[in-house]
Amino acid sequence: MTIFPFSRDNIAGRSGPRYRAIADALRDAIKSGEAPPGTRLPPVRDLAFALGVTVGTVSRAYALAATRGEVSGEVGRGTYVRAPGGHERSDRGVGSASFLTLPEATDVAMKAAYAPPAGQTDIMGAAMSAILAELPGRAGPSPFNSYMHPGGGPAEREAAAAWLALGPFAPQADDVLICSGVQQAILTAILCTTEPGDTILTEALTYHAMVNQAGLMGRRVAPVDIDGEGLMPEALDRAARELNPAALFIVPTLQNPTSAIMSEARRREIAAIAERHGIAIIEDDIYGMLAGERPLPLAHFAPEQTWYTTSLAKTAGCGLRAGFLVPPRAMRERARAILHGQGQTVPPLMAELAARLMANGDAARICGNVIHEMRERHAMTERLLAGHAMKAHPASLYVWLELPHEWRAHAFVEAARRRGVAIAAGEDFMVGRMDRASRHVRLAIGQPQTRNELKRGLDTLAALLSDAHTGIAMPA
Known part of the structure; x- marks a missing residue:
């Protein structure tokens, strides 16, 4: 059964943002029995059209209802009212996941922070061919019928340790654990440092996969104010005193989405505050190598x-799905045990490929190619979006674009989608501020496969930004 417990008058008569008004109308319908358990809600686009709002507004309403434990979404089936007493988010145990929808096909994708094509296929293909050619005469188990030891073997860890070294920061091979991507490394760190119900602090704008991971495991995530360098020490100290957090998640180099790089002096302050309050630091340095000269x-x-x-x-x-975790030495075996308990390791052949790329200089060569390509793409972006306020770094994979006052982020994202360009709204990076609208969008300018494709997307966005001054823009 599909219901329609919404009306324009009902929504318009409620205070607050429209997405919250829609979610509250749904809550009232559930409480009154008008929307009993199992009821299928209208498709997002249908409801958006009926209410005269954007698709993003309805998506946020459904997301809020999902975090309240009132509905659940299944890709391909729709969104349904949940039965009372279901697996709602709580302070203990596993919380409910955020409501998510799969991205739609677009002509130009600029939503995911991917590195641009920079010779990866040829360089990695040659390295993989060499490995496969060596396998027939190699002693020991084949990578096709074996698992990698939790945390990786000696060769992989030695190559990773050398790759991670930066001046006096020089992890030893025994310090490094090989993971199936950085997300597994972050997940392992969360499991090692927190318990269900604990609070994790992070930048007010941050990488939302971590926020989703924490929510799935029943952890709270609280925002800390940021400035042009990233996390503000005084705000962190205040949050530490008020919230008694167990951990801090931070991206100090090429912060996502602002591209801020924290100075060494600021890093020393943050480290001292964390030590003083007994807060574990989960440092995501996934973009660090792109920044060239960077603080420790x-x-x-x-x-x-x-x-x-x-x-x-x-x-x-x-x-490659090759990630690295360097835990405090006293916690290394606990981290290894948790990795083993997850039952997920990097496939041995992929781990060997990653180790070879790091050891023979191929990974550094690709990284240099990526940095060069991103400089060209940033120059193109600055030229085509001239006159609009942007934050970026020449090697960053994205641009943080400030919108004209006529636009709200979700309205702009939806308008871009209708023209075949996928970008991310500023709200997608906000922590704990679902009632605030953003005036920023993130453009992942590394994702397009060619510069011509990037130009096509930027031309479309430039036209939309110009439309804002002709009265075409429709605020959310």
Whole structure:
């Protein structure tokens, strides 16, 4: 059964943002019995058209209802009212996941922070061919019928340790655990440092996969104010005193989505505050290699507090699924045990490929190619979007674009989607501020496969930004 417990008058008569008004109308319908358990809600686009709002507004309403435990969404089937007493989010145990929809096909995708094509196919293909040619005469088990030891073997860990070294920050092979991407490294760090119900602090704008991971495991995530360098020390100290957090998740180099790079002085302050309050630091340095000359990681200043995570995804290729975790030495075996308990390791052949790329200089060569390509793409972006306020770094995979005052982020994202361009709204990176509208969007300018494809997308966005001054824009 499909219901329609909404009307324009009902929504318009409620205070607050329209997405919250829609969610509250649904809650009232559930409480009154008008929308009993199992009721199928209208498709997002149908409801958006009926109410005269954007698809993004309805999606946020359904997302809020999902976090309240009132509905659940299934790709291909729709969104349904849940039975009372279902697996709602709580302070203990596993919380309900956020409501998600799969991205739609677009002509130009600029939503995911992928590294651009930079010779990966030829370089990695040659390395893989060499490995396969060596296998017939190799002693020991074949990578096709074996699993990798939890945390990786000696060769993989030695190559990773050398790759991660930055001046006096020099992990040893025994310090490094190989993971199936940085997300597994972050997940392992969360499981090692927190319990259900604990609070994890993070930048007010941050990588939302971590927020989703934390929510799935019943952890709270709370925002800390940021500035042009990233996390603000005074705000962190205040949050530490008020919220008694167990951990801090932070991206100090090429912060996602603002591209901020935290100074060494600021990093020392953050490390000292975390040590003083007994907060574990989960440092995501996945973009660090792209920044070239960069400050030492937080793990150097607070090695007994910091869980250092990164991967080859942004510097070589996301398909490698080779991530790295450097936990505090006292916690290394606990981290290895948790990795083993997850039952997920990097496929041995892929781990060997990653190790070879790092050891023979191929990974560094690809990284250099990526940096060069991104400089060209940033120059193109600055030229085609001239006159609009942007934050970026020449090697960053994305641009943080400020919209004209006529636009709200979700309305702009929806308008771009209708013209075949996929981008991310500023709200997608906000933590704990679902009632605020953003005036920013993130453009992942590394994702398009060619510069011509990127130009096509930027031309479309430039036209939309110009439309804002002709009265065409429709605020959410």
